[in-house]
Amino acid sequence: xxxxxxxxxxxxxxxGAPAGPAGxxxxxxxxxxxxxxxxxxxxxxxxxxxxGTGAAATTTTGASEPELPSEGFHxxxxxxxxxxxxxxxxxxxxxxxxWNGARCVPLVADPAGLGEPCETEGHPxxxxxxxxxxxxxxxxxSTTDLRGRxxxxxxxDDGCVDPDARCYVQQSASYLCYPLCDPLAQDxxxxxxxxxxxxxxxxxxxxxxxxxxxxxxxxxxxxxTDCAPGHVCDPVDLVxxxxxxxxxxxxxxxxxxxxxxxxxxxxxxxxxxPPEYADVGVCRAP
Numbered sequence: 001x002x003x004x005x006x007x008x009x010x011x012x013x014x015x016g017a018p019a020g021p022a023g024x025x026x027x028x029x030x031x032x033x034x035x036x037x038x039x040x041x042x043x044x045x046x047x048x049x050x051x052g053t054g055a056a057a058t059t060t061t062g063a064s065e066p067e068l069p070s071e072g073f074h075x076x077x078x079x080x081x082x083x084x085x086x087x088x089x090x091x092x093x094x095x096x097x098x099w100n101g102a103r104c105v106p107l108v109a110d111p112a113g114l115g116e117p118c119e120t121e122g123h124p125x126x127x128x129x130x131x132x133x134x135x136x137x138x139x140x141x142s143t144t145d146l147r148g149r150x151x152x153x154x155x156x157d158d159g160c161v162d163p164d165a166r167c168y169v170q171q172s173a174s175y176l177c178y179p180l181c182d183p184l185a186q187d188x189x190x191x192x193x194x195x196x197x198x199x200x201x202x203x204x205x206x207x208x209x210x211x212x213x214x215x216x217x218x219x220x221x222x223x224x225t226d227c228a229p230g231h232v233c234d235p236v237d238l239v240x241x242x243x244x245x246x247x248x249x250x251x252x253x254x255x256x257x258x259x260x261x262x263x264x265x266x267x268x269x270x271x272x273x274p275p276e277y278a279d280v281g282v283c284r285a286p
Contacts, residue, residue, distance in 0.1 A: 076102065077153050077175065078153065078154055087133040087134070087135075088103070089127035090127055091125060095126075098125065099170075111131055112130050112150050114151075118130050118150045119137065131150035132150070135150040135152055136151055151179075152165060152177040154167035160177035165178060166198075167200075167201075168201055180201075183197070184280060194209045194229055195207075202274055203277055204277065209229075210226065214228035215227050216231070217263065218242060218249075222246070231249060233246050233249075234248070234284065237285075251281065257281065264283070264285075265283070268282075269281060
C-alpha cells in the first residue's frame, strides 16, 4: 500500500486557480453571489526561526500553506486546474453523505493509478486519498474500511480515460467514471455488488447495494439500487400488482427468456440498446 495522506498534513493550497507556481492568485466567478470571488493559491516562502539562546538554541525551517477550505467549489475536477503538486477532488463539507464541493488537495509522492488499490482518509466523501490526478478512490470495503480502488473522474466532455467506463453525471459535485457491467451475470466486484441500469449512462454500471433487505419482484422501489441484484425499477404499468409508482422487475435474456408467471413477457429494456446489451430484457406484464 502506498503511503497515504495523513490528516495532520492537510494544511495545503486548495484554491481553484489554474495550475501554476506557488504564489499565484486567480479570480473566478462566484457560485454564491454576484461579481468575482478571490481564491488565492499563494504559498508562503520558507521561513527560518530560532528558539532559545546559546547551545540550547534550535533552528526550524519550513513553509506554511493555507488550510483546506471546508466548503464550496474551489476548483474544477473535470479540468484539474490546481497548482502543481495538487489535484482537484470532490468532497463533502461537514462529513455529509454526498459530495457538495471541490477543492485542491496535495498529491502523495507515489500516487495510485487507474484501477489500482487506494485508501481514503477521514470519511468516505473527504476526497483525501492516494490516487493520482483525475482519479478518486471509491468502491470502499465498507463505510469504516476506506480501502478501495481508483476510479477516473469525467473530463470536460463527459468522457472517461477507461474505455470500459462511462461518465455518471450526478446532481452532487461528483462526476465519476463507473465501470460498465453485465446485468445478467451481475459481475461487479465486491463491494460494489449491484449492476444497475442508469438514467445518466447508456448501459449498466456497478453501484453499491444500500443497507437493508433488497426489494424483490413486484416490490415498490424509488430507484434502481433499491432492487435486488438482477432487477430493475420499472413503472407501475409494466409490473403486475405493483402497489407503488414503480416496482422491481427481474431481468431476463431475450435469447433464452425465463420470467415468472406474473411477469411473463421478456421485453427489451431499451428500444435501441448498445450492442453489448442487445440480449438484455426485463420481465414485464402483458
